[in-house]
Amino acid sequence: MIRRIKGTLDVFGEQACLWRYIESTFIETVRSFNYREVRTPIIEPVELFVRSVGEETDIVRKEMYVFEDKGGRRVALRPEGTAGIVRAYIENGMNRFGAPQKFFYIGAMFRYEKPQAGRQRQFHQLGVEVFGSPSPFADVETIHIAMKFLKNLGLDDARLHVNSIGCPKCRPSYKDALKKYYSEYLQELCEDCRIRYDRNVLRLLDCKVDSSIAEKAPRIQEFLCDECREHFVKVCKALDTLNLKYTVDPKLVRGLDYYTRTTYEIKVPYLGAQDTLIGGGRYDNLVRELGGPSTPAVGFAGGIERIALALEKKGIVVPRDILIYVATAGQDDTYAAAITVAETLRDRGFCVEIDLMERSLTSQMRYANRAKADYVVMVGEDELREGKFTLRDMKTGEQRKLTLHEMVEVLEKACKPLHGDS
């Protein structure tokens, strides 16, 4: 038996419905803010990620799928979405359309990691990117979208954590201060932390082995330059205006090098170690660093698998279409009539199933019940003779004989509350 590659997922049935529900809720939400879709390639030059995500990050150092194509090009499966979109923005000269430019995307990402629940090698992200606005209102709009999206899904218990990690002007002085502080504790640090000390000082803050040293470490807020501090204050104020609850988390450091100023994460308290549903932040220098015009930007990415897990954990179910099963009882001529009935109902927008197994009426009823059909229409000899069909409400067991026209009317009336008002 050929089996799927480690860390990949086959998704179908109920679960696929859940994914589609997540995606369509996301699209609905971003459309209401007038964001436009962007689709970029899954394969990109390795160099793109080395220069954007960062040479020293784990993503680039050990998690990237890299190969050489037949033309000798060094190719990577994208480990995240932002880099490709920034590349596309520059390559297509999107800045000529003015600012801001607001995009959303949905797609597969790849990272070679040890899989566990909520962490796949092929995983799926949805996200937004805003180009051209240096304003804290842009940061907050992306957060607003993220929170509203989760709320629309029913995840109103998601918790927002925000921080500012400064800019190239003020961050170095903070890093120096951290190094100075930690240099006195080098002996007490865990093995990983000694590596972090040299490679990425900021990461020392969220060590899980021993947090007591980090507790007393200098806080970045005290090192922010005036511009960064003001920016952060405005972000917090705007969040208050929108009534979005948040926690300022000075230890919130993100793993990608391109972030400046605002960083944020949205977590849910019941998913174990993989509890971050959405992560994002501002990246004011990335467009320029990749060769484009100096363009501030901000965005987030959310993990579809994790959001799906959260919804499952909370027992949130996807609203289902009304299902009508057309059952045949009798000979071949009833089947012909049943098809016509089914098709008429489909043309009216209903979701209609008909027997494909040539089973007995009893079996068809069993099937309809199992498929959670809301109504069964029975088409048999009697119905053909009378020109009226039997409509059975599977919930109440009530049934009546109706002409096709009457049946459509009854069903449309009955389904209206479930389809919403229109």
Added chain:
RNA sequence: GUGACUGUAGCUCAGCUGGUAGAGCGCCUGACUGUGGAUCAGGUGGUCGCGGGUUCGAAUCCCGCCAGUCACCCCA
């Protein structure tokens, strides 16, 4: 990449100290020659994750591999 645990029917699991497999649920059919959910009867279903070793004999013991789960690393 590191550590720990797990892997028996579609699903949840039982199978004691080695004697080549069971239950519940599900699914199919019937009781019910035009009616689902309840009940009853029958039926379908498994190279015991894969490979090797020990043994007269392995689902059971040993080793390796694969996959999953949990934590770390990191992140969505």
